Amino acid sequence: MAKINSRYQKVSQGYFSTEIAKRAKPFLDSHPGAEIYRLGIGNTTEAIVPSVIEGLRKGVEKLAKTETYTGYGDEQGDSRLREAISKWYAKRAVSVEPSAVFVSDGAKSDCANIPSIFSDDAVVAVSDPGYPVHREAAVISGKKVVSMECLEKNNFMPTMPERADLLYICSPNNPTGTVATRKQLESFVAYARKNKAIIIFDAAYSEYVSDQALPRSIYEIEGAKSCAIEIQSLSKAAGFTGVRLGWTIVPKELQTEDGAEGMLNRFWSRRQTTMFNGASNIAQEGGLAVLSPKGQRETHEQVAYYMENARIIREGLSAAKMTIHGGVDAPYIWLQCPRGLSSWEFFDELLTKAHVIATPGIVFGKGGEGYMRISAFGHREDVEKAVHSIRKNFGTIA
Ligand code: MLT
Numbered sequence: 505m506a507k508i509n510s511r512y513q514k515v516s517q518g519y520f521s522t523e524i525a526k527r528a529k530p531f532l533d534s535h536p537g538a539e540i541y542r543l544g545i546g547n548t549t550e551a552i553v554p555s556v557i558e559g560l561r562k563g564v565e566k567l568a569k570t571e572t573y574t575g576y577g578d579e580q581g582d583s584r585l586r587e588a589i590s591k592w593y594a595k596r597a598v599s600v601e602p603s604a605v606f607v608s609d610g611a612k613s614d615c616a617n618i619p620s621i622f623s624d625d626a627v628v629a630v631s632d633p634g635y636p637v638h639r640e641a642a643v644i645s646g647k648k649v650v651s652m653e654c655l656e657k658n659n660f661m662p663t664m665p666e667r668a669d670l671l672y673i674c675s676p677n678n679p680t681g682t683v684a685t686r687k688q689l690e691s692f693v694a695y696a697r698k699n700k701a702i703i704i705f706d707a708a709y710s711e712y713v714s715d716q717a718l719p720r721s722i723y724e725i726e727g728a729k730s731c732a733i734e735i736q737s738l739s740k741a742a743g744f745t746g747v748r749l750g751w752t753i754v755p756k757e758l759q760t761e762d763g764a765e766g767m768l769n770r771f772w773s774r775r776q777t778t779m780f781n782g783a784s785n786i787a788q789e790g791g792l793a794v795l796s797p798k799g800q801r802e803t804h805e806q807v808a809y810y811m812e813n814a815r816i817i818r819e820g821l822s823a824a825k826m827t828i829h830g831g832v833d834a835p836y837i838w839l840q841c842p843r844g845l846s847s848w849e850f851f852d853e854l855l856t857k858a859h860v861i862a863t864p865g866i867v868f869g870k871g872g873e874g875y876m877r878i879s880a881f882g883h884r885e886d887v888e889k890a891v892h893s894i895r896k897n898f899g900t901i902a
């Protein structure tokens with residue numbers, strides 16, 4: 505008789521976006537005409553920029569003619585795109601060989617699947633609070649998970665684990681909006697090298713960093729190629745949350761206790777060719793357009809638009825004497841719930857009084873209790889109205 509994977513019972517019943525939708529439903533159903541400001545899930549809302557739309561169209565057009573039609577693509581992703589990714593890193597003084605690049609359908613699946621190339625007994629360290637995919641995928645796959653506290657007393661930086669084989673580090677951080685400094689990343693690289701551990705660096709929000717002193721790639725840190733895998737996404741950088749495209753860098757130099765050089769790169773290739781047939785060729789054509797000079801200019805302008813939203817939220821709520829963190833070089837604002845309310849209690853109040861949907865910090869782990877994550881990915885008008893409404897209902901206007 506078939507048996508279930510009981511590890512699914514160790515994670516919450518629904519993914520956090522499902523839980524939020526369920527919790528909001530009774531209010532939304534009973535207030536059909538209410539204007540609701542959705543700053544919960546980190547979902548982009550602005551149209552894809554013109555040069556990238558052109559790229560996507562080109563991808564569609566190619567499929568319309570036998571001479572340019574393509575079916576299955578290159579195993580690790582379109583070789584032109586992998587070259588372009590390597591050059592994109594080179595412009596940032598980071599050297600990444602195209603053979604280390606694996607094009608994907610976005611960061612989420614790679615974050616969830618990458619532990620499968622490591623041994624079953626690998627201990628996985630995840631931030632608490634942290635992006636739920638890191639913890640939940642590791643739990644579902646049966647790996648032992650340990651938490652790295654990410655609390656205010658440590659400036660929301662993960663505390664070094666006593667023992668871990670894999671460490672998920674996300675910077676700029678989802679959910680706290682904290683950005684790791686060079687020094688902080690150097691200490692993680694030193695830890696990984698000393699313990700022969702591997703860092704899984706989730707760089708999905710790197711394009712939100714404008715402070716030149718802050719690293720946007722783990723490979724800006726000396727020695728990182730021997731101990732870090734980097735996962736990137738165009739979801740937030742180019743509005744590809746629905747298009748789906750990203751990449752993962754698995755350097756051949758990675759060191760493990762028992763594997764020869766290049767083995768993890770080979771295993772990831774084996775995993776992907778067996779269980780994934782590559783990103784859509786249309787999306788990859790769009791990806792090439794994102795990395796073109798015009799695409800970079802236009803997408804960075806869009807990032808600046810969302811960062812202006814972040815400024816409006818940050819300054820608006822601080823001026824109303826609310827306690828907030830993040831939102832600088834990161835599109836998430838980490839708001840402390842007033843009056844000692846729990847995250848879900850404040851979620852209900854925010855929704856019913858201010859008509860704002862935000863994400864309760866507790867969905868990111870117990871260290872997130874007492875906080876709310878506010879996303880800067882809304883339309884400007886909604887963001888302004890949401891800030892006004894939160895201030896009116898919960899702030900002390902000085
Ligand atoms: C979020 O944190 O809201 C994410 O970007 C959505 C997701 O889980 O993929």
